[in-house]
Amino acid sequence: MTGIERLRGIEEGDVAALAARIGSDAVSWPAPSRYLEEPRGKLAGHPASALVRPRNTGEVARILAFCHERRIPVVPYGGGTGLVGGQVMADLPPLVLSLERMRAIRSLSPADGVMVVEAGAVLAEVQAAAAAHDRLFPLSMASEGSCTIGGNLATNAGGVQVLRYGNARALCLGIEAVLADGRIHHGLRSLHKDNTGYDLRDLLIGSEGTLGVITAATLKLHMRPRAHATAFLAVASPSAALDLLHAALAALDERLTAFELISEQSFVFMAEKLPAIRRPFGTAPAWSVLMEAAGSEAGELEERLLGMIEAALAEGQVTDGRLARSERERREFWHFRESIPLANRAVGAIVSHDISLPLGTIPAFLRDAPAQIRRIAPVRINAFGHLGDGNLHYNFFPPEGRDRREYAALAAALSERLYELVTARGGSISAEHGIGRFRARDLARFADPAALAAMRAIKAALDPRGILNPGAVLAG
Numbered sequence: 001m002t003g004i005e006r007l008r009g010i011e012e013g014d015v016a017a018l019a020a021r022i023g024s025d026a027v028s029w030p031a032p033s034r035y036l037e038e039p040r041g042k043l044a045g046h047p048a049s050a051l052v053r054p055r056n057t058g059e060v061a062r063i064l065a066f067c068h069e070r071r072i073p074v075v076p077y078g079g080g081t082g083l084v085g086g087q088v089m090a091d092l093p094p095l096v097l098s099l100e101r102m103r104a105i106r107s108l109s110p111a112d113g114v115m116v117v118e119a120g121a122v123l124a125e126v127q128a129a130a131a132a133h134d135r136l137f138p139l140s141m142a143s144e145g146s147c148t149i150g151g152n153l154a155t156n157a158g159g160v161q162v163l164r165y166g167n168a169r170a171l172c173l174g175i176e177a178v179l180a181d182g183r184i185h186h187g188l189r190s191l192h193k194d195n196t197g198y199d200l201r202d203l204l205i206g207s208e209g210t211l212g213v214i215t216a217a218t219l220k221l222h223m224r225p226r227a228h229a230t231a232f233l234a235v236a237s238p239s240a241a242l243d244l245l246h247a248a249l250a251a252l253d254e255r256l257t258a259f260e261l262i263s264e265q266s267f268v269f270m271a272e273k274l275p276a277i278r279r280p281f282g283t284a285p286a287w288s289v290l291m292e293a294a295g296s297e298a299g300e301l302e303e304r305l306l307g308m309i310e311a312a313l314a315e316g317q318v319t320d321g322r323l324a325r326s327e328r329e330r331r332e333f334w335h336f337r338e339s340i341p342l343a344n345r346a347v348g349a350i351v352s353h354d355i356s357l358p359l360g361t362i363p364a365f366l367r368d369a370p371a372q373i374r375r376i377a378p379v380r381i382n383a384f385g386h387l388g389d390g391n392l393h394y395n396f397f398p399p400e401g402r403d404r405r406e407y408a409a410l411a412a413a414l415s416e417r418l419y420e421l422v423t424a425r426g427g428s429i430s431a432e433h434g435i436g437r438f439r440a441r442d443l444a445r446f447a448d449p450a451a452l453a454a455m456r457a458i459k460a461a462l463d464p465r466g467i468l469n470p471g472a473v474l475a476g
């Protein structure tokens with residue numbers, strides 16, 4: 001019997017019993033449709049799902065204890081921006097548990113460099129709260145106006161500044177969470193060092209709602225940089241981009257905060273679908289990079305950046321470029337980069353991927369993979385992403401004038417071929433979006449068997465009835 005078969009979907013009687021325990025204003029049945037959607041429209045949640053919006057950790061504990069006893073599946077829900085279907089369940093009607101009413105900043109100490117926030121706090125609000133105290137919470141991504149800290153931690157989100165500050169895991173010192181049976185883990189510590197056995201915080205980060213519901217977190221703050229230097233550069237090839245990355249690290253060391261690679265296909269889609277967004281180059285370069293450094297002194301940053309760019313121009317690695325001359329121009333550069341996923345969505349991908357590779361293998365991968373992939377179908381490929389982290393979004397689109405639905409039957413074969421190429425080079429099938437439901441079968445196929453067995457054992461130990469986000473991460 002699979003995990004899902006041991007469960008039962010939520011029913012009207014359960015909804016009434018839950019409403020009697022935590023208040024009818026906290027429960028809706030059926031759940032409003034926006035809680036049953038995911039950003040790319042690939043999966044719709046079960047129409048008979050219920051929604052609960054607890055106000056505090058105690059209520060989350062009571063809800064989970066209730067569902068544990070009745071074997072009702074629970075899908076934790078943050079901002080709904082996840083890209084792998086982790087927040088949407090279709091097989092059975094679950095209880096969708098939204099953290100949207102738990103969004104308080106419980107405390108913020110610039111002196112200690114930490115803030116404690118509730119899981120439903122929206123990332124942009126957390127960034128703003130840190131900035132109001134002259135500190136930086138550096139996690140940053142295009143979805144930051146909607147995604148939540150709970151979702152960020154549950155997916156171990158990355159974004160555009162991982163190179164300098166690390167991903168969500170590196171920015172979290174402690175977690176408060178409710179386990180499947182309703183027990184509360186009081187782990188809101190602010191220690192930088194704590195080697196007291198297995199680390200539940202690290203297990204919960206990246207567990208995508210399958211091991212516990214994160215209710216609050218202690219986050220690490222950084223000093224706010226006073227100045228930025230940002231350049232958009234056309235490069236001769238991915239190999240030149242990699243040389244440039246190393247030159248930038250040598251010139252700027254930890255001041256280099258972002259290093260993004262963008263293919264010509266991104267420019268083509270942007271021109272076609274979002275023509276109003278200002279493009280950094282008149283003619284689309286075959287490859288380009290958007291890089292940024294942050295520090296305390298603008299003059300010094302620019303001098304180092306320019307020195308490095310001049311050397312790269314002389315050596316032919318860089319063929320054209322723009323330096324942001326104002327904050328407005330800097331924002332325009334980033335707006336272009338962050339709008340690429342929107343243009344992709346408007347074109348309509350057959351299937352999208354978020355892979356990572358050892359840095360040195362990326363140029364050969366980008367050179368060789370397209371021919372291998374196109375043996376299956378003549379797809380257009382849009383490769384772009386966080387080159388500094390070895391992380392690429394590698395998405396397949398139908399040939400011009402064709403519809404993605406014509407190729408839907410080939411999506412699995414396309415992904416499988418890609419993942420074979422990636423794993424053969426020591427890469428990962430999911431760099432930052434997680435596994436969710438869309439990649440659960442791929443994980444079962446490509447994960448190290450010992451790691452997979454350990455994951456299943458951990459799941460069974462922490463959630464013996466399998467109520468937490470069934471079908472996400474671990475298939476079957």
Ligand SMILES: Cc1cc2nc3c(=O)[nH]c(=O)nc-3n(C[C@H](O)[C@H](O)[C@H](O)COP(=O)(O)OP(=O)(O)OC[C@H]3O[C@@H](n4cnc5c(N)ncnc54)[C@H](O)[C@@H]3O)c2cc1C
Pocket residue numbers: 039075076077078079080081082083085086087099119120140141142143146147148149150151152153154155156157158159160208209210212213214215341432433436469472
């Ligand atoms: C335009 C766009 C750009 C994006 N860019 C990036 C990017 O650069 N880097 C990146 O990493 N991601 C990116 N994403 C993906 C997404 O924004 C992140 O995965 C984000 O962390 C999800 O947060 P959320 O609050 O929306 O979570 P949701 O989508 O609501 O949920 C995601 C997963 O986390 C679980 N979950 C949510 N809240 C909790 C909780 N409190 N406790 C336990 N489990 C929970 C859910 O069950 C689900 O499995 C992007 C998405 C979009 C739409």
